[in-house]
Amino acid sequence: MDMIPADARFDAFAASCPSRRLLDTIGNKWASLVIVALGLEGRMRFSELSTRIAGVSQKMLTQTLRGLERDGLLIRTVTPSVPVRVDYELTPLGLSLLDPIRHLKEWAEAHMAEVDKAREEYDRDTA
Amino acid sequence: MDMIPADARFDAFAASCPSRRLLDTIGNKWASLVIVALGLEGRMRFSELSTRIAGVSQKMLTQTLRGLERDGLLIRTVTPSVPVRVDYELTPLGLSLLDPIRHLKEWAEAHMAEVDKAREEYDRDTA
DNA sequence: CGGCATCCGTATTGATACTG
DNA sequence: CAGTATCAATACGGATGCCG
Numbered sequence: 010m011d012m013i014p015a016d017a018r019f020d021a022f023a024a025s026c027p028s029r030r031l032l033d034t035i036g037n038k039w040a041s042l043v044i045v046a047l048g049l050e051g052r053m054r055f056s057e058l059s060t061r062i063a064g065v066s067q068k069m070l071t072q073t074l075r076g077l078e079r080d081g082l083l084i085r086t087v088t089p090s091v092p093v094r095v096d097y098e099l100t101p102l103g104l105s106l107l108d109p110i111r112h113l114k115e116w117a118e119a120h121m122a123e124v125d126k127a128r129e130e131y132d133r134d135t136a
Numbered sequence: 137m138d139m140i141p142a143d144a145r146f147d148a149f150a151a152s153c154p155s156r157r158l159l160d161t162i163g164n165k166w167a168s169l170v171i172v173a174l175g176l177e178g179r180m181r182f183s184e185l186s187t188r189i190a191g192v193s194q195k196m197l198t199q200t201l202r203g204l205e206r207d208g209l210l211i212r213t214v215t216p217s218v219p220v221r222v223d224y225e226l227t228p229l230g231l232s233l234l235d236p237i238r239h240l241k242e243w244a245e246a247h248m249a250e251v252d253k254a255r256e257e258y259d260r261d262t263a
Numbered sequence: 264c265g266g267c268a269t270c271c272g273t274a275t276t277g278a279t280a281c282t283g
Numbered sequence: 284c285a286g287t288a289t290c291a292a293t294a295c296g297g298a299t300g301c302c303g
Contacts, residue, residue: 028168030251031244036163055285066277071286081254092239092284102224102250109239116236117158120278123229127208165295182265193297200268219264220303 032081038039039065039073041110044099048107054100072120165201166192168237169221171226174210175234179225209233 035041042062047053053061059070074097075130082103088094099107162168166189173188174180180188186197201224203208210231215221226234 011222028241028244031240031248032152032163032165032168034251035240036159036165038159038163041155051149064292067286068277069275079255079258080251081258087285093286095285102247102254105247108242109236109243111193113158113162113166113234116157116233117155120229121158122210124161125183127229128206129207131208157286194266195298199296214265220266222265
């Protein structure tokens, strides 16, 4: 595990591969939604995100935001007013991630109907 | 929750959105690895996948393969020899998914170093 | 060989209540 | 408003053993 194979371009099979950690990040159900939301709206407050993403609990949202902040994908800005105001905004790094995510999104929109159909057939034949 | 917002292009915030289900599929730790592996090697046997992906248990591999088969992303072919031979191969649908995944992969290779750096800083400042 | 079924410990998730 | 703390439910993942 101390050497990188020659075809390192696709060594996603090694646990140390960046791809693996990326999946840990954006594979997260909420993380990508947060990124897309911030990508669309720009800067957003905690409550705005909470409303917009509807279905996420505060806990998960907080946890997700912390993770993304840790990864340098967004910045958290606290305005010490009363009450406190906290804004989240994508960093350039976060913005750059928007692009591959959009590709996924496009694939989803183009092909998920097929996936759904396949599932129905599979479930019918299996049942 | 019974109506689709006008800007449905980005309604990934609705639980019913395809994007959401896509994440359920490829957000899976192993699923994307299986897809990439099959994309590279073409047809593979269960044991080959098992070796190639190293780290996955039979249970998880089986579960992942079933899911992908259900989603119509790959085909499972059983050759009733003795012993049985089972091959997995991407469908055209599965192949098409390879493309967005590659984009993610490229992003990872280009930017994960930054993410790692951000993490170190964050952890240092937080500790 | 290629699974599936079961058990079991752990990690994630989410609802709820409470705080600065 | 923006969290934190706590607890309960669930999903995940691995080890083991059996089957076609």
